[in-house]
Amino acid sequence: MVRVLVTRPEPGASRTARRLETLGFQPVLLPLTETSALPVEATIGGDAVAVAVTSANAVRHAPQALVAALAGLPCHAVGKRTAEACRAAGFLSVTEGPGDAEALADAIAGGLAGKAIVYLCGRVRFPVFEQRLAAAGVQVQAIETYDTAGIDYDDADVVARLSGRSVEAALLYSAKASAALVGLMARPTLRHLFGKTQFLALSVRVAEPVERVAGNRVRIASKPEEDALLALLSLPG
Structure with a gap:
């Protein structure tokens, strides 16, 4: 059975593991973040006309009072999974975006020029979403609801989690996790575990750190969604 390394944080890691088992793969969990x-002590501006969310974690970690205060506004979610999280949190009108933060900014900028929105987000994020909206004349109030930190493993931890055996594929969901995996691969006692691994990345940005060391063993999902990422497992390596 093909062993697939799952590097995303919980609770997503366990959810992905269940999907892999259903598809006939053996998941190996090694969350790297x-x-x-x-x-959150933000005061919501009274002129906000919409909410934007580019990560399911942003609503999962948001205080209930904050969600309640915003739930009546139109909510623009980056993709399917984030849209589901927004609806589950209590947002009443959720629009599912194209799956990519930059594309979401482009999709909503035209209708929001000269207006203000609330952006629920993480402390660790790429600035391009806010930059594109600002350039289009949209006032963005960013409210950071969660932080992302790396998880430090010693060599013995990694060997134990991988049962001392190599993995055929590794799923990469963030650039931070991709860079962390590169760091593990550089350790002499761990290098052999990843010598033949296929690295499957959610986007070009996620792939960049590992491409520098794994080259043609890196493949990128056709869309920045988990369905497209898992579809790579069924393609010839």
Whole structure:
């Protein structure tokens, strides 16, 4: 059975593991990052006309009172999984975006020029979403609801989690996790575990750190969604 390394944080890691088992793969969990809620004391501007969310974690970690205050506004979610999380959190009108933060900014900028929105987000994020909206004349109030930190493993931890055996494929969901995996691969005692691994990345940005060391063993999902990422497992390596 093909062993697939899952590097995303919980609770997503266990959800992905269940999907892999259903598809006939053997998941190996090695979360390389973890998320935690941040204290939120923001005052929502009264002129906000919409909410934007580019990560399911942003609503999962948001205080209930904050969600309640925003739930009546139109909510623009980056993709399917984030849209599901927004609806589950209590948002009443959720629009599912194209799956990519840059594309979401482009999709909503035209209708929001000169207006203000609330952006629920993480402390660790790429600035391009806010930059594109600002360039289009959209006022963005970013409210950071969670932080992302790396998880430090010693060599023995990694060997134990991988049962001392190599993995045929590794799923990469973030650039931070991709860079962390490169760091593990550089350790002399761990290098052999990844010598023939196929690295499957959610996007070009996620792939960049590992491409520098794995080259043609890196493949990128056709869309930045888990369905497209898992579809790579069924393609010839």
